[in-house]
Amino acid sequence: MAETITAVSEVPENSSYLFSVEDAFTNEREAIIVPCEDDPGVEAWINDCPHEPQKLDRGSGAAMRDGEIICPKHGSMFDACEGGCGNGPAAGMSLLSVDVEVADSDVVLVDNDYEFLKTGGLDDDDSGPSSTSPLSF
Template identity: 70%
Template sequence: MRGTHVAAVDAVPEHGSYLFSVEDPFTNEREAILVPCEADPGVEAWLNNCPHEDQRFDAGRGAAIRDGEIICPKHGSLFDACEGDCGNGPAAGSSLRPVDIEVRDGEVYLVDDGYTYLHDGGLEDDEGPSSTSHLSF
């Protein structure tokens, strides 16, 4: 069998997203989301940020989805959940970055050669903000 198991299709909320983390070939950790899609296979996967500006769709509570469109929480641009294209707002003309998946027997598998599955949920940012300033308080 090809791919790494991510989740059951039933785990993807009808009006939200399922958050998981991946790593690219350069060891950059990224977040990805599974979202419901009316077209077969019933879900799609995208990197978890707006291509217009580095804004997460799902910050741990699920992406806002209405009428088959993912809503950017910063500017309100709408992305087609099945195709990834945006036709309005500041992100008009851009597209979400896809993550290749396959659905077999109701289960979602990551099959994208560009990413390795890490874990369910988002990345933990426990380092806090970084600074290049020589000042201390």
């Protein structure tokens, strides 16, 4: 079943939109949506450098330049549309894709290998601020 992740207009022009998914083995993973010049105008990738465990988007958006996603650890650059890397320690490797489509100006998850969990990263706490006060309301 296709599930809406976000509106296309919410994907930053030169960065990434972070969301979380779960695979068929109940492994929770972070993924990113990035702008792409090819149709449908965005692509989605698992939020990991294939060279070694390293988040491309650490919570404030992935660094991008000239249509490439930059690994913050070693500077390898991945084509935002194709996922491949032609330089640095990750040369010859590719990002893991997450299949998305654009429908009615929304980015929709259509990858049968993943289930949408939430917007944001796995460590993002969306329960609000915590309190250490002994008082309850």
